[in-house]
Amino acid sequence: MLRRKRRTARAGSPEALRLVGVGKVYGDAESAVTALDGVTLALPAGSFTAVMGPSGSGKSTLLQCAAGLERPDRGLVVVDGEEMSGGGEAALTRFRRERIGFVFQQYNLLPTLTVEQNTTLPLRLAGRPVDRARAADILRRVGLGDRLGHRPDQLSGGQRQRVAIARALVTEPALVFADEPTGALDTRSARDVLTLLQQSVREHGRTVVMVTHDPVAASYADSVLFLADGRLAGELRAPTADVVAERLAHLGDRAAGRLAAGV
Template structure:
């Protein structure tokens, strides 16, 4: 499947062993948040979406983020991925802080170190599969390795679809293009926002296995926001949010264990506990 390659345009060496827990140094930590807070609105209408969230994710890990509606999952992803700026706190990718700097600097940072997979694919209808895949490289003005692009698309099962356009593909195939697009820049972290939300069960399973392979074979770090316990069970661990706070973590998740934890969180939210 995926061929492991060295990451490009990064400041730090990543020759450490995979599978270690989060450590103090940037070489072992792909993503670190320190007391990240975000509030929308002001005065009486203010809503705290994130309340001093702190955690570290190991390089080469697959983490699901879950919680009740309004728990802060989407805000966490947006702030961690550099799509939105937190009001306070620090977000670090590979030991480099994303907080601070200009919008242009933040955009360059995202293009070099971060990949995205969205629920609605975010493909351009006028571009072919191959053209959509290399778009991040084009935007970053980076060299396009055509052989590498073909290899990635073959690995996600689209080797015979390079010239097709999105309207000629199924939902599952479109999401495969999105995964290929996320992989082609060789990012440090791939953020997936409800990547299986619009897919049937079989396509969802295939996409989740591809995300697993991105981690286990290709060496990427994946952070996936999901509401689905089945999707979460494909991850190495699950972080649980409630009312903008990190309230728990589950390692080696199973569908039943995730569902039970979510049920308890839902009960706590309803009772105000």
């Protein structure tokens, strides 16, 4: 079952996410690939964190394990003071619906539903009351107040991603996980989406964890966590795009060197 874990963060700054020794391996025996190798981290509530690393570094696996989409092989994942462990898939699904919001690169909107219906879908799936006025207010805040009755094929890519953000926020989650949320967008739409995520943190106290390969996107975050070979490889606070790009290039060179050496 999902067990209550006493919060250890300072008063007034509770932890939104804690990972302790999290490991994940895919495959068996000689074909085994270690995606995460004993990752330990803690993120405070009300923070915006970008996760970056070379291809194969484990950043997507980190997000999936932290969000409860995959079960780690070892270690603890604690979201909003609640430990995700044991129990069945039904309990884990309920936990995600209550505590976690998701924003994906490909939006994952249902084409037959309107903007309003897509936004309130998590509430309906969780059996929670649907406050249409509040949903309309969230959509207004993301710039879609005049699009409630539109369907996804009537929207631009940037507008679809705004619906996805509204959908992620409507349940008032403890954590919002964003997986390459600007990967399919043009520069202007990407900037707008990143600003919305930033505002959800600074103005509404949400906690956002974003996987991205883009140094410019990462510069919108409060801090950047770097991964390499399934392990944490550093942190950068108050990131700028240039410094992020330099750090990422260094990690990529190290990974290429190990690959060439057969390590």
